[in-house]
Amino acid sequence: MRTKSSAKLKPCWWDALVVAAVLLLAGGVFFLFYLSNGSGSDHLTAVITHKGEEVERVDLTSLTADKTVTIDGTYGMTILLSTDGAQVISAQCPTQDCVHTGKISRAGQSIVCLPEQVVIQLVGAKSDIDVVIG
């Protein structure tokens, strides 16, 4: 529709400000989304949860030396974290499933201790795997 008031539609500085604000906001959300997406990160990270609570989150790629994490509880265990993975080196639980699992080194893998309810998960490192079965 043609109107005579087209002068009112001329972009002014306020319009530019709105455009800039929208661009900034959208850009911010865009980058926030991609940065928060763990699988997009190129750092291998170990996330340790005990009875549903996250107790440790360690960026393995940035480790300069091996790190030992001790979980206290009914059974308790000692976890060794290194730049290339995670391993339960000792546990006081009867079944020893977590020790038997051995060392994990790829994002998506996990070590589980059922009696102590500990889960050690590896995330990040640009994994294209959604779930590990077995």
Added chain:
Amino acid sequence: MKRLFAILLAVAMLFSLTACGDSSYTTDIFAMDTVMKLTANGANAQAGVEAAVREINLLESQLSNTIASSEISQLNAGGSGTVSEETAQLLTAALTYAQKTDGAFDMTIAPVVSAWGITTDTPRVPSQEEITSLLQLVGSQHVTVSGTAVTLDAGCSVDLGGIAKGYASDRIAAIFAENGVTSGVVSLGGNVYACGMKDRKTGWRVAIQDPKDSANYAAVVTLSNQFAVTSGGYQRYFTAEDGTVYQHIIDPATGYPVKSDLTSVTIIGTNGTMCDAYSTALYVMGQEKAIAYWKAHSDEFDLVLINAGGQVLYTPNLEGNLESVEGSSYAYQVIR
């Protein structure tokens, strides 16, 4: 100029929408003697996952062998009783799979499993006399299901552990659908359900653990609206006083832990309960019988076998879908 602004704004808003479209909700829970991870995408993700968790807890309270008040524990303790329609149907399904697999999957193995104490705090090696005597209690003929009334022969007991997680995954598929979840992935300790696609282009990429190297995968399959269940004896085992290693899956024919030429069996299909039962059964059968069984039922499921000889064997339907893993020492071969 105005058009340029309009286009810029439209593109910018489109980017801001990517975050909304990809909203994802994940929960980890300990249930059914394993750790479970449930992920759903989209607007109904949280409602779908929370409803699924409620269902898992409900099923565990019905089907568990370790919760004394469960229907199965009560049935085992009393020898007979009336169960819910759902439990009766699952018991019937278990009997059907036992019959189809000629007893390689058998829920009545429970008394033998208890004697071994596998997965308990005190595993032990029973005497041959004890095993021979307990094997007389094993077999589908010892279970009668009539409607919701169930009777076990004296001394017999049942364990739905080899099928319950698979059934739970079937229920989760239904619950996701009821809640409008069209994209998600669920891992119930060796049981995976891939709901829809991960995104518009790709399905869910499921890695099969390498049984002989905990740090690696043996293969990767991409799934959509399918279930995958893996069985193997390589993670749960105990070492007896004489140094012998006993893994946790008991062969119903011998009463001893399976001595299989297979190290891992993965069943892929559209029925989680079936995949769960078959993964155990085909592991028990060993390679030759497992392949023969698949050939006779190839319309029901797909199969990935890993054997002690370093081969990954898979069915023709998975050609073009199953990926080998870089640097893997396995030889990959299609089953013909």
